């Protein structure tokens with residue numbers, strides 16, 4: 474299972490995620506207590522192993538902002554919280570090329586679990602540019618990093634009904650103590666966490682990061698065990 478530890482603000486924290494066994498680290502370029510600059514991320518990303526995926530998180534960005542940041546910081550993927558330009562994923566895919574991994578730019582589109590979730594999922598049908606959909610929570614104050622979990626069971630049936638062909642990443646309020654439940658309920662392709670593994674906003678807690686990754690790996694292994702040979 475794919476694991477992203479998001480909203481890193483230092484090399485120390487990003488390296489902690491790598492050492493714990495995460496697949497990807499994320500950096501928030503949007504308004505947030507965890508916001509980082511391109512200069513910071515360029516320096517951090519250059520010191521991380523080549524095989525760790527490096528995602529930039531953007532809220533309502535322009536095409537130029539995303540494309541320039543990818544090149545400037547050496548990002549391997551982008552996470553788009555976007556409503557203003559629904560064509561943005563496709564424009565980025567065309568710009569960066571439709572190549573196979575690991576050269577392919579990872580494009581994650583964020584959906585928030587709200588009352589119009591079914592409609593949001595339905596709109597994704599023709600979006601072949603997106604590699605995975607990241608379902609997150611939002612509050613009146615924030616579109617990410619909320620620490621709030623959504624109704625996993627309801628989200629799962631909605632997602633399976635409307636977009637079973639798309640990869641699902643679960644985020645929002647995950648912690649070492651509840652992430653196994655989320656994995657069992659949603660059986661996602663990946664998981665993503667920011668505040669649930671922090672000591673305080675902007676600073677990761679090493680024990681929580683390690684416990685989170687271990688809990689996910691263990692839950693994923695349990696799921697594999699009960700799969701029929703044909704499904705595995």
Ligand SMILES: O=C(O)c1ccccc1NCC(=O)[C@H](O)[C@H](O)COP(=O)(O)O
Pocket residue numbers: 479480499501503504505506507530532552554609615616617618619620621644645646647665666667668669
């Ligand atoms: O982390 C933030 O502060 C943030 C702010 C604005 C947009 C996105 C943000 N984080 C992006 C992430 O991918 C988080 O991992 C995701 O929202 C889950 O956050 P949390 O509920 O704190 O685990």
